Amino acid sequence: xxxxxxxxxxxxxxxxxxxxxxxxxxxxxxxxxxxxxxxxxxxxxxxxxxxxxxxxxxxxxxxxxxxxxxxxxxxxxxxxxxxxxxxxxxxxxxxxxxxxxxxxxxxxxxxxxxxxxx
Amino acid sequence: xxxxxxxxxxxxxxxxxxxxxxxxxxxxxxxxxxxxxxxxxxxxxxxxxxxxxxxxxxxxxxxxxxxxxxxxxxxxxxxxxxxxxxxxxxxxxxxxxxxxxxxxxxxxxxx
Numbered sequence: 655x656x657x658x659x660x661x662x663x664x665x666x667x668x669x670x671x672x673x674x675x676x677x678x679x680x681x682x683x684x685x686x687x688x689x690x691x692x693x694x695x696x697x698x699x700x701x702x703x704x705x706x707x708x709x710x711x712x713x714x715x716x717x718x719x720x721x722x723x724x725x726x727x728x729x730x731x732x733x734x735x736x737x738x739x740x741x742x743x744x745x746x747x748x749x750x751x752x753x754x755x756x757x758x759x760x761x762x763x764x765x766x767x768x769x770x771x772x
Numbered sequence: 773x774x775x776x777x778x779x780x781x782x783x784x785x786x787x788x789x790x791x792x793x794x795x796x797x798x799x800x801x802x803x804x805x806x807x808x809x810x811x812x813x814x815x816x817x818x819x820x821x822x823x824x825x826x827x828x829x830x831x832x833x834x835x836x837x838x839x840x841x842x843x844x845x846x847x848x849x850x851x852x853x854x855x856x857x858x859x860x861x862x863x864x865x866x867x868x869x870x871x872x873x874x875x876x877x878x879x880x881x882x883x
Contacts, residue, residue: 689872691818698775698861698874698875698876699812699861699863699874699877700874701870701872701874704872713870713871714870715773715870716773754823755806756804756808756823757806757807757823757863757864757865757872758808758820758823758824760829762817762819763817764817
C-alpha cells in the first residue's frame with residue numbers, strides 16, 4: 655500500500671527540540687524528492703523544507719532556516735525533520751509529502767501534531 | 773516570501789461552476805508553469821487536484837480544471853457537488869528566497 659506515516663510529534667517547551675519521522679512504503683522511496691509542509695491550527699498550509707532524492711540538495715523556508723534540519727535514509731525509506739530552538743509559532747500539524755518536479759506534492763501523510771508551549 | 777493571494781471564500785449552487793483565483797508575482801506564478809492545487813476536507817490531509825497549471829492526476833474528476841493568465845492562476849470546479857465543499861490551496865514554485873509558496877486558502881461552500 656502506497657503511504658506515508660508521520661510520527662514523533664508531541665508537546666515541547668519553547669527552546670526545546672523534537673525529531674519528526676516519516677515512514678514511506680509501497681513505492682521506491684529513493685526515486686522521489688520529499689518535503690515537509692505544516693499547518694498551524696485553523697491556518698493555511700506553509701511549505702517548510704525540501705530534500706532531493708539522494709539527499710544532497712536541501713531547501714528551507716526562511717521561518718525555519720538555521721533551526722530545522724531535513725534528512726533522509728533511503729535504505730530505511732524514511733524522512734526526518736530535526737527541529738531545534740522551537741518557538742510557539744512552530745505549533746502546527748506537520749505533513750510529509752512525496753514530490754515530483756514543479757510543486758507537485760502527490761502523496762501526503764496523515765500529519766503529526768507539534769505543540770510548543772510552556 | 774508572502775503567501776499567494778486567494779479569496780477567503782467562494783460559494784455556488786449544486787451543478788453550477790465556480791472559479792478560485794490565486795495571485796502571485798513574476799517570481800512565482802507568473803514566471804513558471806509550476807502551479808498546483810490542493811483540496812483539504814476538515815481534519816484530513818490535503819489532496820493534489822491539479823499540477824503544472826492544468827494537469828489532473830489520475831483519479832481526479834474532470835470537473836476540476838486549471839488555467840493561468842499572467843500572475844494569476846485559477847481553479848475551476850464545474851458541475852459543483854456537495855462533496856466539493858472543502859478548503860482549496862494553490863502552490864507555486866518560486867525564486868524568491870525559498871522554494872515553494874502556498875496560497876492563503878479558499879473555503880468553497882456548496883449552497
